[in-house]
Amino acid sequence: MAYFRSHVLVCVDPVCLSRGAHELIDALQDELVAQDLINEIQVLETSRIGGCADGPEMMVYPEGVHYVGLTTDDVPYLVSEHFLKGRIVERFRVKVKPAVDEELGPAQAKEVRVVLRNCGEIDPENIEDYIAEDGYMALGKVLGEMSPEQVIEEVLASGLRGRGGAGFPAGKKWQLARNVQDFPKYLICNADEGDPGAFMNRRVLEGDPHSVIEGMIIAAYAIGASQGYIYCRAEYPLAVKTLKIAIQQARNYGLLGNDILGSEFSFDLEVRMGAGAFVCGEETALIASIEGKRGEPRTRPPFPAVKGLWGKPTNNNNVETYANVPQIIINGAEWFASMGTEKSKGTKTFAIAGDVKNTGLVEVPLGITLREIIYDVGGGIKDNKAFKAAQIGGPMGGCLPEKYLDLSVDYESLTSVGAMMGSGGLIVMDEDTCMVDIARYFMDFTQDESCGKCTPCRIGTRRLLEILERICEGKGQDGDIERLEHLCEVVGQNSLCGLGQGAPNPVISTLKHFRDEYEAHIKEKRCPAKVCRSLISYEIIDEVCTGCTVCARNCPVDAITGERRHPHFIDPDLCIRCGICLQVCNFNAISVS
Amino acid sequence: MTIEERELEIPSIVRSAVEKHGATYEALVPILSEVNRVLGYIPGNALSEIKRQVHIPENSTFVSESQLFSLASFYHMLSTEPLGRHVVRFCESAPCHVMGGREVFEAVKDELQLRSGETSPDNKWSLITTSCLGVCGVGPVLLVDEDVYGNVRPEQVPDILAKYE
Numbered sequence: 001m002a003y004f005r006s007h008v009l010v011c012v013d014p015v016c017l018s019r020g021a022h023e024l025i026d027a028l029q030d031e032l033v034a035q036d037l038i039n040e041i042q043v044l045e046t047s048r049i050g051g052c053a054d055g056p057e058m059m060v061y062p063e064g065v066h067y068v069g070l071t072t073d074d075v076p077y078l079v080s081e082h083f084l085k086g087r088i089v090e091r092f093r094v095k096v097k098p099a100v101d102e103e104l105g106p107a108q109a110k111e112v113r114v115v116l117r118n119c120g121e122i123d124p125e126n127i128e129d130y131i132a133e134d135g136y137m138a139l140g141k142v143l144g145e146m147s148p149e150q151v152i153e154e155v156l157a158s159g160l161r162g163r164g165g166a167g168f169p170a171g172k173k174w175q176l177a178r179n180v181q182d183f184p185k186y187l188i189c190n191a192d193e194g195d196p197g198a199f200m201n202r203r204v205l206e207g208d209p210h211s212v213i214e215g216m217i218i219a220a221y222a223i224g225a226s227q228g229y230i231y232c233r234a235e236y237p238l239a240v241k242t243l244k245i246a247i248q249q250a251r252n253y254g255l256l257g258n259d260i261l262g263s264e265f266s267f268d269l270e271v272r273m274g275a276g277a278f279v280c281g282e283e284t285a286l287i288a289s290i291e292g293k294r295g296e297p298r299t300r301p302p303f304p305a306v307k308g309l310w311g312k313p314t315n316n317n318n319v320e321t322y323a324n325v326p327q328i329i330i331n332g333a334e335w336f337a338s339m340g341t342e343k344s345k346g347t348k349t350f351a352i353a354g355d356v357k358n359t360g361l362v363e364v365p366l367g368i369t370l371r372e373i374i375y376d377v378g379g380g381i382k383d384n385k386a387f388k389a390a391q392i393g394g395p396m397g398g399c400l401p402e403k404y405l406d407l408s409v410d411y412e413s414l415t416s417v418g419a420m421m422g423s424g425g426l427i428v429m430d431e432d433t434c435m436v437d438i439a440r441y442f443m444d445f446t447q448d449e450s451c452g453k454c455t456p457c458r459i460g461t462r463r464l465l466e467i468l469e470r471i472c473e474g475k476g477q478d479g480d481i482e483r484l485e486h487l488c489e490v491v492g493q494n495s496l497c498g499l500g501q502g503a504p505n506p507v508i509s510t511l512k513h514f515r516d517e518y519e520a521h522i523k524e525k526r527c528p529a530k531v532c533r534s535l536i537s538y539e540i541i542d543e544v545c546t547g548c549t550v551c552a553r554n555c556p557v558d559a560i561t562g563e564r565r566h567p568h569f570i571d572p573d574l575c576i577r578c579g580i581c582l583q584v585c586n587f588n589a590i591s592v593s
Numbered sequence: 594m595t596i597e598e599r600e601l602e603i604p605s606i607v608r609s610a611v612e613k614h615g616a617t618y619e620a621l622v623p624i625l626s627e628v629n630r631v632l633g634y635i636p637g638n639a640l641s642e643i644k645r646q647v648h649i650p651e652n653s654t655f656v657s658e659s660q661l662f663s664l665a666s667f668y669h670m671l672s673t674e675p676l677g678r679h680v681v682r683f684c685e686s687a688p689c690h691v692m693g694g695r696e697v698f699e700a701v702k703d704e705l706q707l708r709s710g711e712t713s714p715d716n717k718w719s720l721i722t723t724s725c726l727g728v729c730g731v732g733p734v735l736l737v738d739e740d741v742y743g744n745v746r747p748e749q750v751p752d753i754l755a756k757y758e
Binding site for chain 1: 617618619620621622623625626663664667668669670671685686687688690691692696699700703723724725726727728729730731732743747748
C-alpha cells in the first residue's frame with residue numbers, strides 16, 4: 001500500500017461544489033504533480049467539514065488544519081508553503097472563535113485531563129465523535145479478550161477508588177457484587193450530584209456521556225449485571241437529555257442491548273430522574289428512590305452488593321468513577337497507577353468556586369497540594385485579598401486554614417485533618433468570610449436536607465443550627481462552644497447514613513481551626529470578618545462623603561438622610577444592615593464596624 | 594387556564610403520565626413529576642386519581658393516597674401547593690453565598706415583596722430557595738422558571754424580573 005505523508009480532504013457538498021470544489025481538486029492534483037509531490041500527498045473527496053459558507057473547504061491531515069475560501073489561483077502558493085516548506089498558511093485558515101466557557105477553560109499547567117479529556121472537544125450528541133477518540137475501544141477489548149475476573153483484576157491493580165466521596169476501591173466493590181450468586185444483578189450510576197459547589201459530573205454527562213456509558217457496560221460485564229440505571233438529579237435537564245440521546249445511539253450501534261458486539265453479553269441502560277432530594281446521593285436512599293419510595297436510607301449491612309435494588313446484588317459507582325474505567329482498560333492499570341500517591345491513584349476533578357480568580361472545573365493528579373490547586377491552577381485569590389480557608393468535600397467536608405495549604409490532596413490526608421475528598425467541591429474563601437457564618441450556612445443546608453428518618457440527624461442538625469444562628473445574631477451564651485462540640489459528637493456517631501454522620505464536620509473543623517472567631521462572636525459580640533449583621537453597623541465617614549445622595553436613593557428602608565453635597569447620615573435604628581449603601585458608594589465613604 | 598379549569602383535566606393528565614411511565618410502583622415518582630410539570634403542582638385530586646389508576650391489586654401493585662402524599666411532600670421538586678405563574682428559585686448554596694448571594698437574595702425579596710416560600714397575592718410570583726443548581730462557576734445564580742441567570746448583582750435584579758409578564 002502506498003504511503004502518504006499527508007492527506008487533503010476536500011468537501012464536495014453541493015454548496016462547496018457550486019463554489020468550485022472540483023476545480024480546486026483538479027488544480028491541487030496538477031500542482032502536486034508539477035512539484036513531484038503526488039506520491040506523498042493524497043487528495044480525497046469528503047462530505048461536509050464545516051458550514052460550507054466560506055467554501056470550498058478542506059482539511060489537511062495529519063496537522064488537522066482547516067482551510068476555507070481557496071481559489072485555484074491560491075493553489076501554487078498553498079502547495080509550496082504548506083507541503084514543500086511545511087508552513088501553515090494562516091490567511092486561509094478558519095478563524096476559530098474562542099469559545100467562552102466559564103466552567104471549563106483550557107487545561108492549566110498542572111492539570112492532567114483523563115475524565116474531562118473530551119469535554120468541550122467532541123460533540124456529545126454524536127457517538128461517532130466519541131468513537132473517533134478511541135471510544136468503545138476498551139469495551140471491544142474487554143468483550144473480545146478479557147474475562148470478567150481479568151477486568152476486575154485490572155481495575156483493582158489500577159487502584160481506582162470511588163470518586164463519589166468515600167473512596168472505596170472500585171475493583172473491590174465489583175468483586176463483592178460478582179461473588180454473590182443471585183440473579184438478576186443491577187448496576188447503578190449515581191449522578192445525583194447534590195454537593196453545593198460540585199458540578200463536575202454534570203459536565204461529564206453533558207460533554208462526554210459515552211465515557212460513562214462505556215464504563216458502565218464494562219462494569220456490568222465484570223459483575224454480571226443485565227440492567228443498569230443512571231440516577232440523575234432533576235436539576236440537570238440538559239444532562240438527562242444528552243444521556244438519553246447517547247443511550248439511544250449506543251443501542252443503535254449494538255453497544256447496548258442483546259449480545260453486545262456479537263458477544264453473549266447483554267446489558268441495557270435507563271435514565272432515572274430524581275425529584276430534588278440531596279439525601280438520594282446516599283446509595284441506599286438512591287435505591288429506595290428508584291424503587292418508587294421516599295428516598296430514605298437504610299442501615300447497612302446488608303450492603304447493596306449483596307442486597308440492593310429490589311433485593312438483588314447491585315453495584316453503585318458515581319459518574320467520574322465509571323468515566324475513568326475505559327481509560328484504565330485502554331492504557332493499562334500501570335499507567336493509571338503511575339499518577340497519584342501510594343493509596344490514591346489517578347486524577348480527580350475539582351470544581352473551584354468562591355473567591356478565586358479562575359473558578360470552574362479542573363482535573364489534577366491526586367497528591368497535588370491545595371496551594372498548587374488554588375494558586376497555580378486557580379490563579380490565586382481575587383482582588384489581592386488574603387486566603388482564609390478552603391472548604392473541601394461539600395457539606396460533609398471541612399474548612400482548612402492556611403497552614404494546610406501544602407497538604408497533599410488525597411483521600412487519607414484530607415480525612416486526617418477533618419475534611420474529606422467528597423465529590424470534589426472546593427470553595428475558596430478570602431479574609432472577608434466569617435467562619436461561624438459558613439458553619440451556620442452548611443448546617444442550614446444539612447438540616448434542610450435531612451430526610452427525617454433518624455432522630456440524631458433530624459433533631460441534632462436542627463439544634464446545631466439554632467445554636468449557630470444564636471451566635472451569629474450576637475446572642476451566643478457561655479458554654480455554647482462546648483454544647484456544639486458535644487452535639488457534634490452525638491450526631492456524628494449516631495446518625496444512620498453519611499449525611500448525618502458527616503453533617504457536623506463543617507462545625508467541628510471551623511471550631512478547631514477558627515475557634516477565636518467563635519469566641520469573638522460569643523464573648524465580645526463582635527464579628528471579626530464584619531459579616532454577621534447583628535454584630536456590625538454602618539457609618540458614613542463625614543470627611544469622605546461628597547453628598548452625592550446615591551446611598552440615600554438606594555437605601556431600601558430610607559435610613560439614610562442628608563442634603564445634596566453635604567455629608568449624609570445613617571440612622572442605626574432604621575438600618576437593616578443590608579450593605580447596599582456600601583456597594584453603591586463610589587467614594588468608599590461607608591465604613592463597617 | 595384557571596386552577597378550576599385545570600383540575601377538570603386531571604384524569605387525562607394522569608392517564609397520559611401513567612401510559613408514559615407504566616402503572617407500576619417504581620413509576621410513581623416519574624408520574625408525580627409529570628403531573629407537577631403540567632399543572633405546576635400536585636393537587637389532592639391528582640393524588641386520588643393516580644391511586645385510582647395505578648392501584649391494581651391483580652398485578653400486585655398496591656398504592657394508597659397517603660403513600661402518594663408522602664412521596665409528593667418528600668421531594669423538593671414536587672409541590673403540593675399551587676405556585677405563582679413564575680417561580681423564582683434562588684440558589685442558597687455556599688458557593689453562591691460566598692460570592693455575594695445574600696445581597697442578591699435581599700434584592701429579590703425586596704423587589705417581589707415576598708419572603709422565601711411565599712406566593713404573591715396576584716399569583717404572579719413564587720419565591721423559593723433551592724439547593725445547588727450546579728452552575729457554581731457563575732454564582733450567584735437565580736433561576737426564573739427555566740431561565741438561569743448567573744453572575745447576578747443586586748442592581749440587576751429589577752431588570753431581570755421585569756422581563757416576565
